[in-house]
Amino acid sequence: MVDHDYEQFIGKIKQKSGIDLSLYKEAQMKRRLISLYEKKGFTSFRDFYNGISKENELYYEFLDRMTINVSEFYRNFKRWQVLEEKILPRLLEKNSRLKIWSAACSTGEEPYTIAMILSKIVPLSSVKIVATDIDKNVLARAKLGIYPERSLNEVPNEMKRKFFKQEGTKYKISDQIINSVQFKRQNLLADSFDKQFDLIVCRNVLIYFTEEAKEILFRKFSNALKRGGIFFVGSTEQIFHAERYQLSSVDTFFYQKC
Secondary structure, rough: OHHHHHHHHHHHHHHHHOOOOHHEOOOHHHHHHHHHHHHOOOOOHHHHHHHHHHOOHHHHHHHHHHHHOOOOOOHHHHHHHHHHHHHHHHHHHHOOOOOOEEEOOOOHHHHHHHHHHHHHOOOOHHEEEEEEEEEEHHHHHHHHHHHEEEEEOOOOOHEEEEEEEEEEOOOOOHHHHHHHHEEEEEOOOOOOOOEEEEEEEEOOOOOOOHHHHHHHHHHHHHHHEEEEEEEEEOOOOOOOHHHHHHHEEEEEEEEOOO
């Protein structure tokens, strides 16, 4: 049966924010949003939307819930080791100033991790990473660079000492690292992509999209890479039939533009 209440909610949210909820897995998204609106005392998507329209704080909370903002530094540490030891040295052989994009960057842990890794290989002054997310709220938090201790669980001690300062129960990342990242708002499905990237990192996000939306995004990401550029995805996001998108596997969860 068609859920007209949810369908109307999808239409209104698209009008308000540009976010098309129909491109996310419906059962999963509805479950997540119903849990939020019931917690806030609403009984339908219609009432929930009225609440979102009146209260900015509730709207931001909805965006947080919708965009799955769960992140940490060096998430899946061994994959970052592969990036540091194998992928980046090969890319730097061809070009000393890499063009890098962290897509769906959430609160900034991912692009800041890339910057910390690059700092071991090249001067930070030569590092410029573009980081994008659909949610203005998380981008504002990313620019602050303040994190709870749990976000730093995988950070090597050397990096923690060098780039973090403890402030009470939180940790502030250094301005050196913050200044190497440029944050921008972007809707991956609706907006066009820049071109000629050496490295695109988009991890633990694509699993929340439908197969149709994933196909659109794989093509867009592939077109945004220069020949020989690398696409780094999350540990549950293996690309089947990568050749359809002019990509080939060069290591687990790393794909190269052919």
